[in-house]
Amino acid sequence: MRKHGATTMTKHSADMINPDLLDEFDESTLGLYLDDDAPAAFALGRVRNLAPGEALDDPNPFALHVVLDGRLAGPRNWYGPGNHFTGGEQGLQAVDLSARVWTLDMGGGTWSAAANRPVRRAMTHALIAADAAEAAATPPVVLPDVETLCDIDHPEIRRNAVRLRRTTEAGTAEAILKFIQPMPYRFGTWQERASDTLARGTGMCTTKANLQVALMRAVGLEAGFVEIPMPISRLGMLMPKAWLSMMRPTVKHYFAAVKLGGRWHAADASYDDEAFGVYLKVAPELSYMIPAYLGEGRPYSPAMESQGMDMFGIEVQPHLHEEMGKRSRFLPRHFEALNTRLDRVRGTHRHWAKVALEQAAREGTEVRA
Structure with missing residues (x-):
């Protein structure tokens, strides 16, 4: 045995540490909530390499597992990069990739x-925090009807629409965009009403666009939805790199549009400044798009601009019923693992760390740890 800081480690655990593996652990859900303690925790475990089709085959009921890369699937569950689970779950094996x-x-x-x-x-605190964050991100069992998702008559939608109204249509549209855009972008389920997104205060491109369109329609603006392709090389900057090999090369990006002066304008409020800041690390030429703006003759869509697209040359859809009615193959735990990079940039994980401390104090887990 030998010492490494305040952590007791075996020679095997110390020797197996390498920066790439530690980075992947650091971007896991547990790594996010362990924060500065992640390296010490990582050093006490071991890493197994599983070939495609190879079973995890670990009967230890006291084992804690974190998928660093690849995907494990079994009869009931699947786990992607950054997901963790405890021992006792049988039949899991690497699928598709190692x-x-x-x-x-x-x-x-x-x-x-x-x-x-x-x-x-x-x-202990990290496990509690991860559970609390996942529970908060879990949608209701019974999902709303897709035709009710853009609920412009909801009292909170109406109240905020009145508050955001300005003297001109362009001013109102920009006020609404600037209200939506700062809401943190997070990967998650898209089957929620505009009023639910408003209450949650976060969203992904689809749900933020749905809220934006609801607010614009509530004040009488002609608004709709736009779909464009986006290379995963762009969107992938916002997620842990271990997920990239599991994604399609191109994904669909949705955002709002508004008609000003008889012409449709892109009005993309998807990415808050922190999320957009991640893009700017590789595309600093787009820095002029912060802060967000919108006006007659001044459409706004960083996603289109980064691909050299015409922000007036858009095809506007009246609704996203088909897209928002689809069930995702991802569960809340997968979305939480996708969000660790963004959560760390914003520091939002500290809220759940505080929740964990309070719960641990109530339950006495400080003593048992």
């Missing part, structure tokens, strides 16, 4: 060593 899985024996002597109490406490 997979690397980090495993911690939480029943072993190394983990139970007195010197590792701080990292055990950190892990």
Whole structure:
């Protein structure tokens, strides 16, 4: 045995650390909530490489697993990069691609060593925080009818629409865009009403566009939806890199449009400044698009601009019933793992870390850790 800081490690665990593996662990859901304690926790586990079709085959009920890259699937569940699960789940194997899985024996002597109490406490808090964040992101079991999603008559939609009305149509459209755009962009389910997105205060391109269109229609503006292709090389900047190999080369991007002066204008409020800032690291020439703007003759869509598209040359749809009616193959845990890079940039994970501390104090897990 040898010491590494305040953490007791085996020679095997110390030698297997490399920056790439640690980076993937750091971008996992648990890595996000472990924060500065992630390296110490990572050092106490081991990494297995699974070939396509190879089973995880770990009967240890005290094991904690984190998928670093690839995908594991079984009879009931599947886990993608950054997802974690505990021992006892049988039949999981690497599918499509090879997979690397980090495993911690939480029943072993190394983990139970007195010197590792701080990292055990950190892990307890991280698990609680991850569960709380996932629960908050979980949609209701019964999803709303797609025809009710753009609920312009909801009292909160009406109230905010009145508040955002300006003396001109262009001024009103810009006020609404500037109200929606700062809402944090997060990957998640798109089957929610505009009023639900308003209450949540976050959304992805589809749900933010739905809220924006609802507000514009509530004040009498002619508004609709636009669909354009987006290379995953662009959108992928917002997600942990381990997810990229599992994505299609091109995805659909949706945003709002408004008619001003008899002409349709792109009015894309999808990306808040923090999310857009991630793009600017590789495309600094788009920095002039922050802060967001919109006016007659001044359409706004960073996604179109980055691809050299004409922001007036858009095909506007009256609704997104078909798209928003589809069930995602992703579950809340997958979306939470997709969001770790954005959550870290914004620091929003600290809210759930605080929730975990409060819950641990109530339940006495500080003592048991």
